[in-house]
């Protein structure tokens with residue numbers, strides 16, 4: 001074990017690791033993504049079994065909400081973050097809870113990548129990462145990007161998108177799945193493999209045909225009579241170029257059928273990473289290294305750099321509301337609290353208003369009395385005449 005590997009896990013600095021040492025050869029990180037229920041967890045379990053002898057996979061579960069996983073995970077997000085407690089403490093729903101749990105886990109990213117690096121040194125050639133059921137939570141959250149980029153700048157990394165062929169038999173659902181796959185491909189900028197799962201129930205050749213032959217997909221759409229047909233047709237034309245670069249492979253996570261070809265597709269993707277993606281991530285690494293060196297140097301000529309000017313803004317955080325941890329409240333339950341000063345001021349104001357009103361009424365009464373007296377006097381004068 002190297003000196004670095006033997007150092008304490010608490011002294012880890014991600015920037016230093018990523019920027020100074022560059023991209024290692026192992027382990028290859030395989031990020032498993034897919035829509036809820038597509039079979040990610042079952043797929044991960046089967047992949048571990050098939051890869052065990054040759055690649056000795058290191059296994060990571062990043063789904064904080066799952067009850068149990070059917071494999072032994074080396075790192076499990078549930079050991080770091082208690083998802084139920086997060087929901088309770090922050091008063092969140094299930095999806096908000098998953099996002100927050102993932103954000104919390106991301107704060108441990110330096111330790112996470114260091115553990116993966118050490119696993120590589122111990123002979124784990126692959127690192128398989130199972131992700132949360134709600135794909136958008138991983139794909140569109142900041143933490144998902146941090147995890148993906150953090151891994152891709154340290155290790156060869158690829159994405160496996162698990163797609164349920166049974167549910168994709170409907171052309172519109174197929175198109176939604178493909179749009180999602182397309183968005184992930186462009187978001188992650190990593191080699192991308194589509195695992196067409198559940199082929200023990202339905203053969204996946206129809207999906208491959210739809211992707212290569214536009215007319216066959218048109219015919220399937222004609223049969224569907226859905227009001228979104230036109231949109232789906234246009235989409236399929238748009239996605240034509242995307243299909244050309246897509247590697248697909250039919251598997252059954254349940255029975256293990258198709259895992260032989262799947263393994264060689266994965267190796268193709270790793271080769272693609274080495275050839276096309278590694279130079280990009282290397283360049284990114286060197287850029288960041290240069291930026292970090294500039295940032296860490298103190299200004300050489302402080303006079304030439306100018307003097308600090310107060311901004312005239314109070315940028316302190318507002319005092320926290322200790323009485324109330326609820327962020328959003330219905331107007332009816334907002335506590336009616338007033339400052340003591342505000343209360344005194346308000347009392348004085350209403351007293352003055354009362355006095356003003358009383359004197360206005362008095363003035364009015366006086367004026368009327370004067371008028372009445374004058375009228376009486378006039379009447380008496382006329383009568384005496």
Ligand SMILES: Nc1nc2c(ncn2[C@@H]2O[C@H](COP(=O)(O)OP(=O)(O)OP(=O)(O)O)[C@@H](O)[C@H]2O)c(=O)[nH]1
Nearest residue numbers: 035036037038039040041042133197198252253254
């Ligand atoms: N027949 C068949 N069923 C499968 C296959 N793969 C998964 N399943 C079933 O599909 C259901 C969902 O599988 P999971 O592995 O839990 O899917 P997941 O994507 O991890 O689910 P979430 O993380 O909850 O979104 C389970 O009932 C699995 O048994 C397969 O290849 N064939």
